[in-house]
Amino acid sequence: MAQVKRLLLLLLCVCSTARLVQSKVHFYSWEISYQFKSPDCYKKLAVTINGETPGPTILAQQGDTIVVEVKNNLLTENVAIHWHGIRQIGTPWFDGTEGVTQCPIVPGDNFIYTFVVDRPGTYLYHAHYGMQRSAGLYGLIQVAVPDGFVEPFAYDDDRSIILNDWWHNSTYELATGLSSIPFVWVGEPQSLLINGRGKFNCPAAQPTSSCNATNPECSPFVLTVVPGKTYRLRIASVTSLSALNFEIEGHNLTVVEADGHYVKPFVVKNLNIYSGETYSVIFTANQDPSRNYWLAVNVVSRKPGTPTGTGILNYFPNHPNRPPPTTAPPASPPWNDTEYRFKQSVDARAHPNYVLPPPPTSDRTIILLNTQNMVDGHMKWSLNNVSFNLPHTPYLIAVKENLRHVFDQRPAPETYDYRNYDIYAKPKNPNATTGTPIYRLGFNTTVDVILQNAKMPGNSSSETHPWHLHGHDFWVLAHGHGKFDPERDPKRYNLVDPIMKNTVALHPFGWTALRFRADNPGVWLFHCHIEAHFSMGMGVVFAEGVDRVGKLPTSIMGCGESKNFLGSP
Amino acid sequence: MAQVKRLLLLLLCVCSTARLVQSKVHFYSWEISYQFKSPDCYKKLAVTINGETPGPTILAQQGDTIVVEVKNNLLTENVAIHWHGIRQIGTPWFDGTEGVTQCPIVPGDNFIYTFVVDRPGTYLYHAHYGMQRSAGLYGLIQVAVPDGFVEPFAYDDDRSIILNDWWHNSTYELATGLSSIPFVWVGEPQSLLINGRGKFNCPAAQPTSSCNATNPECSPFVLTVVPGKTYRLRIASVTSLSALNFEIEGHNLTVVEADGHYVKPFVVKNLNIYSGETYSVIFTANQDPSRNYWLAVNVVSRKPGTPTGTGILNYFPNHPNRPPPTTAPPASPPWNDTEYRFKQSVDARAHPNYVLPPPPTSDRTIILLNTQNMVDGHMKWSLNNVSFNLPHTPYLIAVKENLRHVFDQRPAPETYDYRNYDIYAKPKNPNATTGTPIYRLGFNTTVDVILQNAKMPGNSSSETHPWHLHGHDFWVLAHGHGKFDPERDPKRYNLVDPIMKNTVALHPFGWTALRFRADNPGVWLFHCHIEAHFSMGMGVVFAEGVDRVGKLPTSIMGCGESKNFLGSP
Helix, strand or coil: CHHHHHHHHHHHHHHHHCCCCCCCEEEEEEEEEEEEECCCCECEEEEEECCECCCCCEEEECCCEEEEEEEECCCCECECEEEECCCCCCCHHHCCCECCCECCECCCCEEEEEEECCCCEEEEEEECCCCHHHHCCEEEEEEECCCCCCCCCCCCEEEEEEEEEECCCCHHHHHHHHCCCCCCCCCCCCEEEECCECCCCCCCCCCHHHECCCCHHHCCCEEEECCCCEEEEEEEECCCCCEEEEEECCECEEEEEECCEEEEEEEECEEEECCCCEEEEEEECCCCCCCCEEEEEEEECCCCCCCCEEEEEEECCCCCCCCCCCCCCCCCCCCCCHHHHHHHHHHCEECHHHCCCCCCCCCEEEEEEEEEEEECCEEEEEECCEEECCCCCCHHHHHHCCCCCCCCCCCCCCCCCCCCCCCCCCCCCCCCEEECCCEEECCCCEEEEEEECCCCCCCCCCCCEEEEECCCCEEEEEEEECCCCCCCHHHHCCCCCECEECEEEECCCEEEEEEEECCCCEEEEEEECCHHHHHCCCEEEEEECHHHCCCCCHHHCCCHHHHHHCCCC | CHHHHHHHHHHHHHHHHHHHHCCCEEEEEEEEEEEEECCCCECEEEEEECCECCCCCEEEECCCEEEEEEEECCCCECECEEEECCCCCCCHHHCCCECCCECCECCCCEEEEEEECCCCEEEEEEECCCCHHHHCCEEEEEEECCCCCCCCCCCCEEEEEEEEEECCCCHHHHHHHHCCCCCCCCCCCCEEEECCECCCCCCCCCCHHHECCCCHHHCCCEEEECCCCEEEEEEEECCCCCEEEEEECCECEEEEEECCEEEEEEEECEEEECCCCEEEEEEECCCCCCCCEEEEEEEECCCCCCCCEEEEEEECCCCCCCCCCCCCCCCCCCCCCHHHHHHHHHHCEECHHHCCCCCCCCCEEEEEEEEEEEECCEEEEEECCEEECCCCCCHHHHHHCCCCCCCCCCCCCCCCCCCCCCCCCCCCCCCCEEECCCEEECCCCEEEEEEECCCCCCCCCCCCEEEEECCCCEEEEEEEECCCCCCCHHHHCCCCCECEECEEEECCCEEEEEEEECCCCEEEEEEECCHHHHHCCCEEEEEECHHHCCCCCHHHCCCHHHHHHCCCC
16 A cells, blocks of 8 residues: 555656656637527527537646637637636646636637646536636546556546536626625526536427527437446536536446545445536446436435436437436435435545545634625625625735735634534624635645534525635545534544545535645635625635745736736836 | 826816816716616616616716726626717827727726817717627717807707617627627617617516516606797717617707707708717797607618607606607608608708818728628628728727737728629629728828618618717718719719718618818727627728827726736836
8 A cells, every 4th residue: 555655656756747758738729709509408698618518628647738728709708717626736827717816818818728737537627707607618627647557446438427507597697686786596597407418398488489499409418338337427517506416327326536536435326516526436337228217417405496407328229319218317315405415525535545644733723604694785605704805906916916905914814703603593794894805824834724604694594515725635624513613623533534625515504624735836716616605705715835936927917906017028 | 006197197287277278077987887777677687887877978068078987897798988979189099999999998997088078069978899888888978068159059958868779688699699600680679768768568478577567767758848948959879770760749850960060950850860870959849738749769771670669758747657648659751761861861061150161172082882791601791891800909009009910901992893893783792801901091181981882682672871980070071872983973072061970871772971181190990880780890990190199098908919018117
């Protein structure tokens, strides 16, 4: 085992230096434009890459360099693309997070992202500007292991699916409703999409011009398998809102990878997956091969208002779509069975041969109380009573160039009044504010973050929040119920084989403890991956080692104060 | 910061000279945002100024300075605002024309427009970026004569209305359809708006959530008059598509002003008005005062698919809305009665006391054949077979800084093969292209432009195009039928009392001759004011005296090559 670890370390070193000698450069040229699309049979505008949504899958090998030239052909709208799960070591300016690491790319501009995929695994990319991700700009990144490296699981073929939820309203309508007084909620998504395909049940009253149930764009996604073969299925979610449960009718799934890390294999009948997460599961086509089976996604954690999204597991040589399975598509466990989902979170551990042990102690603990608040008549999400606002000059530029007036220089609040706050009571939130403060982390220090969930004001519930950290993977030390106790609960941390992730669920009325090393010079967003929640302020920013960040490329500049750093020398 | 400094300097200058001329500075602070609005009872997103569409009317006096601080609070969309009819003498960089005089204003940015309204009259402002004008960003500018100046007509009170057409589709849907292969036309507008108010007749099948016929936002516009009094009514049109005919039931209108110029008064039963035009008419409330009367706008020149837009002429002290007139709202003359509209164009002459005589000869004649073409599968509009594309670096910056690779340096085509081209035949257009060439005009030269209409490829018609020139007023020397003959037709020019305008109609299968002095240093757009037509390439650009243009403000920069001119010195 020690040998394997050494080998792995060696490979990591080789690959990080091997860029010049062995690694490849993958060049992509992407034109971003609006197109009329019918992913669920209902025609609406979507933001597309080279005319498609989802966009192309980026296929690379560990250590390769990805170069994506983005041409913004939207008419009047800017864009920025985030490479979700890629740590951007040495290239913090190409994280693609508008307002944090770059100015938006204006129409007509070309912007070139260049970065190294330094770890194998399954990752995502998606728009990171306003709520543009909801409009269809997203796709997969698959990074293969180095030649000769053997993964701790075997399979005959590698497939992937990306899950999404889909509204017929425009993202502008969604976003304007969120910031309106009074707050207007667009309602639950119309459809769930598997690889960009869903099926909206056009009501009879619906104008047929915009809903065409025979449009081939919305024919169901088909996963064809050969009887007896074993498959690695990469599953990723970029939902704007929905927590999902994924099931392949009649086939158990063995979870082997999460967010690019090997996990101790565990078997599930179905997989809970939150927005921003990726998994690899292994399954064998070992059922009656004379028929096909359902792929099914269902909304969980939130009372579903969206029908089951379905695809077809097609046993070769059956016809992919005819006849469809006569069984009913799998239903998820009860949507409000928090314990079911909690258990999956706890079951996920690092693979014993690939444990990267966490530092035994941390230098700093930040506790973040997640609440929904009213601020100046607007409904907001807050962390320790501060609802996050993006400044107009991106943080990375502001911090590196010491533009102190660009954002609030007071430190963001380190904790909340956990002794007296009742997470089961309707929040009082007498003094929530919007703000731009950040957390400045000592370089190479170890930081614990405790996410604390609580009751929402409007009803008796507490939502699931998938928190995503840019620029790092973190160890998931514990999930807990109720209120985190800083004295008692750290003793329960799993310091032996915690899973590493970049996105983790905070369960209703629970808490999640995570640890990371502030070892990646840059400025990094940490936020709820629910598009509406982040839009309503559910995020914080970490800055670390910015003095070690090299000269910022001028391509990320052009907005706010960063205009002053452009120009010929 | 530099912008603020410049503003302060300008204010100082204005104020120090103001002792002599008594001009004032009007400061406006405008926040641009999306809001749900129901101008015609149907709720949809609109681009608003301080939450309103139309925006506030700018009221000023000749020689005053207007300062508008625009804060872009759109989520992901840029903006630019054009001050239509204001010549921007000395401030060509504040014309507000994205791609010609400035980069777009990105979300979060503040942009300060500062300009002098140097002529009295009725003008417009509106978005000039993509098809954003259609989304609701528009309003009026009224410039009063200097104290003591007596206008050549008398009235008791001054009122204004602004006309628009309105779609329920988003402007993104309109625009994406126009650039799609195959071309997708959104269809005729759902409503005509008078001062931002119309009435869509919600079909029974329509979801009531988005259509509310009792919403006060869509109560009809009411123009209250006192019996016996005489009114000046300013009428402006910012339609995206429609040529309109305006009538006040039972009241003749005396036309006295057009595009800020006094005209020889002429009486009409109803007024044809094209997008981008403004008029003042005089009418007297001299009808039976016991009832109210209709204000009515109808689509002309194009087969109407939009109901009559109505408002109420309310004789005080009747109730404004109850009961509505029992008569039918006035219908327009037949929509395809081109001669009726042609006659109004020809009837408009300069007021005898205010003739600004045109130069008797011109230094250059540019003939522009207006055709619809297919270019690489896209439907386009072309001038002399060139369909206009905006470059990514605004022309003003490119020309002034001599960035020769930013746009096509070859001169734009001066004429077409008028000897052989049959304007009544379906166009062959074998070699139309898209391009960025411009017309470089000798400073202080006199330029004639002949607009030549022709048959469209798709049907047997020829459309009316309202051509608008930025930075200048021009003399309208003649309107003609058929094909302009460069030998014969200049002899028919009215060199005695031609009307001056900034927007003029090119009638179906006709031609329009205009003359202007290239005396305003800058780069100026000349284009069809139909939003879809300009978006499809129906425009040209004139550059003149750019060496006399002062240092460009950095606030207009930040896109394309103009990034290189930013930065601290």
